[in-house]
Amino acid sequence: xxxxxxxxxxxxxxxxxxxxxxxxxxxxxxxxxxxxxxxxxxxxxxxxxxxxxxxxxxxxxxxxxxxxxxxxxxxxxxxxxxxxxxxxxxxxxxxxxxxxxxxxxxxxxxxxxxxxxxxxxxxxxxxxxxxxxxxxxxxxxxxxxxxxxxxxxxxxxxxxxxxxxxxxxxxxxxxxxxxxxxxxxxxxxxxxxxxxxxxxxxxxxxxxxxxxxxxxxxxxxxxxxxxxxxxxxxxxxxxxxxxxxxxxxxxxxxxxxxxxxxxxxxxxxxxxxxxxxxxxxxxxxxxxxxxxxxxxxxxxxxxxxxxxxxxxxxxxxxxxxxxxxxxxxxxxxxxxxxxxxxxxxxxxxxxxxxxxxxxxxx
Amino acid sequence: xxxxxxxxxxxxxxxxxxxxxxxxxxxxxxxxxxxxxxxxxxxxxxxxxxxxxxxxxxxxxxxxxxxxxxxxxxxxxxxxxxxxxxxxxxxxxxxxxxxxxxxxxxxxxxxxxxxxxxxxxxxxxxxxxxxxxxxxxxxxxxxxxxxxxxxxxxxxxxxxxxxxxxxxxxxxxxxxxxxxxxxxxxxxxxxxxxxxxxxxxxxxxxxxxxxxxxxxxxxxxxxxxxxxxxxxxxxxxxxxxxxxxxxxxxxxxxxxxxxxxxxxxxxxxxxxxxxxxxxxxxxxxxxxxxxxxxxxxxxxxxxxxxxxxxxxxxxxxxxxxxxxxxxxxxxxxxxxxxxxxxxxxxxxxxxxxxxxxxxxxxxxxxxxxxxxxxxxxxxxxxxxxxxxxxxxxxxxxxxxxxxxxxxxxxxxxxxxxxxxxxxxxxxxxxxxxxxxxxxxxxxxxxxxxxxxxxxxxxxxxxxxxxxxxxxxxxxxxxxxxxxxxxxxxxxxxxxxxxxxxxxxxxxxxxxxxxxxxxxxxxxxxxxxxxxxxxx
Numbered sequence: 001x002x003x004x005x006x007x008x009x010x011x012x013x014x015x016x017x018x019x020x021x022x023x024x025x026x027x028x029x030x031x032x033x034x035x036x037x038x039x040x041x042x043x044x045x046x047x048x049x050x051x052x053x054x055x056x057x058x059x060x061x062x063x064x065x066x067x068x069x070x071x072x073x074x075x076x077x078x079x080x081x082x083x084x085x086x087x088x089x090x091x092x093x094x095x096x097x098x099x100x101x102x103x104x105x106x107x108x109x110x111x112x113x114x115x116x117x118x119x120x121x122x123x124x125x126x127x128x129x130x131x132x133x134x135x136x137x138x139x140x141x142x143x144x145x146x147x148x149x150x151x152x153x154x155x156x157x158x159x160x161x162x163x164x165x166x167x168x169x170x171x172x173x174x175x176x177x178x179x180x181x182x183x184x185x186x187x188x189x190x191x192x193x194x195x196x197x198x199x200x201x202x203x204x205x206x207x208x209x210x211x212x213x214x215x216x217x218x219x220x221x222x223x224x225x226x227x228x229x230x231x232x233x234x235x236x237x238x239x240x241x242x243x244x245x246x247x248x249x250x251x252x253x254x255x256x257x258x259x260x261x262x263x264x265x266x267x268x269x270x271x272x273x274x275x276x277x278x279x280x281x282x283x284x285x286x287x288x289x290x291x292x293x294x295x296x297x298x299x300x301x302x303x304x305x306x307x308x309x310x311x312x313x314x315x316x317x318x319x320x321x322x323x324x325x326x327x328x329x330x331x332x333x334x335x336x337x338x339x340x341x342x343x344x345x346x347x348x349x350x351x352x353x354x355x356x357x358x359x360x361x362x
Numbered sequence: 363x364x365x366x367x368x369x370x371x372x373x374x375x376x377x378x379x380x381x382x383x384x385x386x387x388x389x390x391x392x393x394x395x396x397x398x399x400x401x402x403x404x405x406x407x408x409x410x411x412x413x414x415x416x417x418x419x420x421x422x423x424x425x426x427x428x429x430x431x432x433x434x435x436x437x438x439x440x441x442x443x444x445x446x447x448x449x450x451x452x453x454x455x456x457x458x459x460x461x462x463x464x465x466x467x468x469x470x471x472x473x474x475x476x477x478x479x480x481x482x483x484x485x486x487x488x489x490x491x492x493x494x495x496x497x498x499x500x501x502x503x504x505x506x507x508x509x510x511x512x513x514x515x516x517x518x519x520x521x522x523x524x525x526x527x528x529x530x531x532x533x534x535x536x537x538x539x540x541x542x543x544x545x546x547x548x549x550x551x552x553x554x555x556x557x558x559x560x561x562x563x564x565x566x567x568x569x570x571x572x573x574x575x576x577x578x579x580x581x582x583x584x585x586x587x588x589x590x591x592x593x594x595x596x597x598x599x600x601x602x603x604x605x606x607x608x609x610x611x612x613x614x615x616x617x618x619x620x621x622x623x624x625x626x627x628x629x630x631x632x633x634x635x636x637x638x639x640x641x642x643x644x645x646x647x648x649x650x651x652x653x654x655x656x657x658x659x660x661x662x663x664x665x666x667x668x669x670x671x672x673x674x675x676x677x678x679x680x681x682x683x684x685x686x687x688x689x690x691x692x693x694x695x696x697x698x699x700x701x702x703x704x705x706x707x708x709x710x711x712x713x714x715x716x717x718x719x720x721x722x723x724x725x726x727x728x729x730x731x732x733x734x735x736x737x738x739x740x741x742x743x744x745x746x747x748x749x750x751x752x753x754x755x756x757x758x759x760x761x762x763x764x765x766x767x768x769x770x771x772x773x774x775x776x777x778x779x780x781x782x783x784x785x786x787x788x789x790x791x792x793x794x795x796x797x798x799x800x801x802x803x804x805x806x807x808x809x810x811x812x813x814x815x816x817x818x819x820x821x822x823x824x825x826x827x828x829x830x831x832x833x834x835x836x837x838x839x840x841x842x843x844x845x846x847x848x849x850x851x852x853x854x855x856x857x858x859x860x861x862x863x864x865x866x867x868x869x870x871x872x873x874x875x876x877x878x879x880x881x882x883x884x885x886x887x888x889x890x891x892x893x894x895x896x897x
Contacts, residue, residue: 064801085804097802101820110816111806162806 014075015039016061016166016198021070023056030056031067032222038166038198043189045213046202049245053222054202055170061200062168063087074165074198085114090159092169096151098143104154105130105139111162129161130154133191149180156188160195167192169201173208185211206246218242226277238277240288240360249290250333254359256287261359263289263352265327268306272352274359281361290358293322293334298350300342305351309333311344325350363714364726367733370778374748375597375740381590381751389587393595396588402571403595406557409491409572410603413556414549416496421503422545424645429511432626433635435642442649447501448882449652450839452561452856453875454498456863457652459485459565460659460872462493467655470671486568494562497652499555503548510544543611550607557600558741560842565863573599574743578846581747589747597744604739653879660872667868680873690870693858694877700769700854701837704776708784708833709826711777716788716825717818721800738782742775746846749775769852772844776837783836784829791825792818823896831889835882 016038023031031053038044046054059065061072063084072079079087090111098107105126112122127139133153138146146154152172159167172188173181189212192199203209209216210230217227225245226238237243240251254261254272261274272289302308312332313324320336325348327333335350342348382389393399428440446454461468463485472482484490518540522532563572573596580589629635660680662673684690715734719727737745753765753774765771799821803813819826841856848857855878862871 062801062805064805083804084801085807085809087805088807089805091802091805093798093802095796095798097796097798099799099802099817099820102816110803110808113816114803114807114809114812158806 014077016200017071017073018057018061019071019073021057021060021067021072023053023060023065023067029222031060033070034219034222034224035070036217036224036227038200040198041193041196042215043192043199043201043213045209045216046200046219047204047206047209047216047245048219049204051221052219054204054219056222057219058168058170058200058202061166062089062091088162088165090162090164090167092152092155092159092167092172094171094174096155096175098151098154098158100143103140103142104135104146107143107154108158108161111158115162125161126157129157132160133157133187148175148177149184152176152184153187156191160191164195164197166197167195167199167201169199171202171204173203174205181208188212218245220245232278235356235358236275236277236280237290237358237360238280240362243288243290243358243360247290247292248334249292249358250331251288251290251360251362252331252333253362254287254289256284256359258282261287261289261357265307265329265331270306270352273356275356276359280359284359284361286362288360288362290360291333291352293336295353295355295357296333296335296350297353298323298325298335298337298339298342298348300339300346300348302347302349305349307351308347308349311342311346311348314342314344323348363711363718364730364733366711367715367730367781370774371733371736371781374752375736375744377752378590378593378597378744378748381587382594384587384590389591392588393591398571399576399588399592402573402576402592403599405488405571406573406596407599409488409495409559409563410553410556412488412492413495413499413559414552416492417500417503417552418545418549420496420500421548422507424500425504425507425511427638427642429508430626431638432628433638433642435639435646436626439642439646442646443504444501445649445653446498448879449498450841450856450875450878450882451498451559452565452841452859453656453839453878454652455494455561455565456859456871456875457656458490458494458497459863460655460868461651462490465667465669467671470669474671486566487570490566491559491562491570491572494566495552495556495559499552502551502555503545506544506548506551507541510541514540546607546611550604553603553607554600554739554741557596557603558743558842560743560845564845574741574842577743577747581750581846586751590751593744593747597740600741600744601739656872656875656879658872659868660876662869662872664867664869673869677869680869683870684873684877690858693853693855693874696852697838697854697856697878698881700773700776700852701834701840703773704780704837705784705830705834707773707777708780709830712781712784712829713788713819713822713826716785716792716822719785720789720792721797721818734785735782737778742779742842743846745778746775746843749778749843750846766847767849771847772840772852772854775843775847776833776840779840779843780833780836784826784833787829787832788822788825791822795821824893827889827893831885834885838881838885839878 017036019035021031021034022029034053034057036044046057048054056065060067063079063082067080070080099110102110105123108126108129109122112125117125127136130136130139133156135150135153135157138150138154143151143154152175173184176184185208192212201212213230215227215229216233218225218233220241226233226242233242233246237246243249243251252263252265254263257271259273260271262269262271274289276284297305299305307327309325309327311323312326315322317336320338321340323335323337323342325333325335327350333350424443428436428443449457460466463469464481466485469481469483469485473480476482514537518536519532522536527535558574560574563570563575567575573592577589577592577596580586580592629638659667659673661676661678663675663677663679666675667673684694712734715730718724719731749771750766753763753771755762756764765774799817800813803817808816839856840854844854844857845860848854855874859871859874862874
């Protein structure tokens with residue numbers, strides 16, 4: 001029996017919802033009519049480049065910012081004007097925001113102290129929460145003596161020990177070195193799952209989002225471009241912009257023919273099977289197919305495959321080479337290949353692999 | 363908060379400016395027509411500029427010597443180099459009087475040694491004032507330039523020599539330009555201090571007039587209108603000086619960000635080494651002598667030291683009287699309690715101001731920043747006269763409360779003088795704090811009060827301790843504002859020192875001075891142990 005944060009029955013805290021949230025700073029609209037919902041036990045990632053409004057959205061969810069319009073609700077109750085200290089959310093800050101003058105366990109116990117839990121009980125709970133993140137012996141250490149990964153886990157324990165109604169995480173992995181990041185992704189997902197409350201986290205790194213989130217909301221210039229599962233965003237992007245950000249696809253002009261699309265490069269025509277986003281129109285004018293490095297094959301020499309081009313750049317990406325091939329007409333694609341004997345300046349030919357290509361509107 | 367500071371900082375000064383126009387331009391005409399005031403203005407400026415150059419001439423070479431070279435005696439010299447700053451302003455002046463005055467130790471010794479019939483010099487006039495200023499104020503230059511040298515990245519020097527620059531070229535093109543901000547910053551500090559300086563001109567001035575003493579003269583003579591004009595001119599000179607420095611420094615776009623650090627070079631030439639060590643020894647003696655002299659004189663029997671080189675009779679009587687006679691003990695309790703009250707108020711008000719400035723975005727933020735910094739730009743005499751002009755009668759409707767002649771006027775003056783110091787110390791502590799800590803505390807459910815108590819105040823603590831210490835030290839020895847505003851009942855130690863000096867009770871004056879130095883020492887130790895216990 002531990003006193004650590006426990007999973008609770010689904011639905012107790014209810015879904016966290018943002019409805020038509022807009023926030024302006026002067027002339028600048030940081031968040032523009034953003035809506036989404038995170039169910040209990042669900043992990044939603046807000047993904048976007050810097051300046052896309054993802055952190056402001058998170059701060060509005062936490063109560064540090066008040067939206068100019070729109071509502072924040074939890075289980076249907078309106079929290080828009082409730083200050084952060086009365087929302088009962090757990091937040092993990094980008095640089096963790098651990099109190100430097102307190103020991104590890106006092107940091108974790110702080111939220112319980114604020115709730116009037118007596119000293120003995122709060123230390124017992126804090127230690128249990130620390131044990132839950134694998135830091136049972138770090139309680140009386142000073143914050144400065146912790147590594148980045150340990151600080152991250154203390155920050156998480158501090159957010160979890162108050163049995164939050166929702167969890168908010170601002171770039172929780174961005175301060176970790178790459179190796180640690182991989183293991184923390186798994187740990188984080190496991191721990192967030194266990195808590196069973198809505199969890200919203202912000203990241204600029206789509207790999208973090210793919211690894212952790214159930215669903216992803218992709219933001220650009222304060223708007224949600226698309227919100228869906230990682231697979232949906234990858235295979236059925238709603239727009240050129242989504243396709244360009246997720247999976248680093250290159251878009252090539254195409255003619256929509258329903259189940260297929262016709263692509264012409266260098267005078268050579270090919271018909272490709274396509275997928276499209278759920279709410280996309282049955283016929284897209286000005287259509288593009290999304291070509292990702294792993295959906296094209298390449299051969300040395302000009303004659304093997306239909307489309308001819310020239311290698312302008314080559315880089316090793318661990319296990320495969322990624323060639324940048326200029327096909328003419330302003331189209332340049334990246335191609336993943338096991339072939340290692342092709343060099344910059346070589347003539348090559350490429351072909352689409354036999355699979356469905358995402359089709360988007362331009 | 364803003365209202366309180368406007369009432370304490372802006373209102374009195376505005377009252378002074380308004381008072382200078384109470385006869386239309388009458389008082390200003392009087393000022394321009396008065397040769398004495400012309401002389402005072404020019405002398406004030408000459409003394410300030412000369413003090414800047416004298417402080418630079420001592421501080422810069424000393425910083426280079428201690429920062430760049432290794433020689434026997436370096437550590438001792440480094441240890442005593444900042445000692446003059448520990449002397450309360452009036453005490454430094456008195457020490458110089460005992461040493462270099464007409465009947466001072468050094469003066470008499472030289473007179474005897476060379477068999478002269480008269481003292482070889484007189485400690486009065488512009489030269490004497492600049493001499494004392496250089497001794498007490500070079501410390502600013504020394505500290506700023508030393509800090510600049512410490513931050514100076516030796517790779518810059520190495521890069522320059524790699525590009526073929528010789529020693530002189532490196533100094534001229536790299537080192538000196540990069541140290542200019544430190545030099546300019548400290549020069550400004552010296553200028554402001556010298557312009558507002560009161561004790562040295564007051565004690566050594568002789569017939570010499572400077573603005574700060576002229577203000578007190580006019581006030582004593584009841585010519586308040588003229589005093590207001592003189593005060594306005596003094597304050598304007600200070601602000602003009604500040605603006606001039608800002609303008610000269612405007613082009614600087616770079617900062618020395620590197621950790622730097624470089625090894626000190628040992629002096630190789632045997633001759634230069636001996637010379638340096640002898641020179642260092644002389645400087646050490648010159649720096650320590652004033653302190654030693656005050657201690658020595660504090661044991662001299664009052665009235666016994668007349669024409670001798672050293673005081674002839676020694677006694678504990680001076681100290682015994684301080685502790686046993688109520689009238690003599692009074693200034694000590696006055697100074698301590700007034701310093702504690704002023705510092706306490708500084709801590710509360712300046713903490714809140716710094717908190718608002720650093721963490722809150724609101725319309726009046728810039729104005730609040732200006733308010734807490736303003737007293738720094740206004741000489742103490744001007745601040746004191748402003749208070750005298752504003753708090754001299756009871757008229758609560760116009761914000762006037764009768765404080766002049768009461769105990770409370772001096773703590774208020776100390777509070778105003780020390781506000782910039784404490785605010786900037788707390789501000790710099792708070793700026794080092796990660797702003798998301800406050801968000802984190804609130805997100806964890808902490809009330810405003812708990813966030814303050816558990817997060818913000820601990821973060822501000824180093825600034826509160828350091829600022830509080832500096833404020834308490836400045837307040838306990840304060841002289842310049844006190845001389846304008848004190849009454850017999852609340853006279854501080856500095857006023858009593860002056861009174862004893864006038865009564866030629868050198869021993870008693872020196873005993874007070876030693877006590878003041880001990881108080882400063884005690885406060886410093888208390889602050890340090892407090893900080894260590896908490897850290």
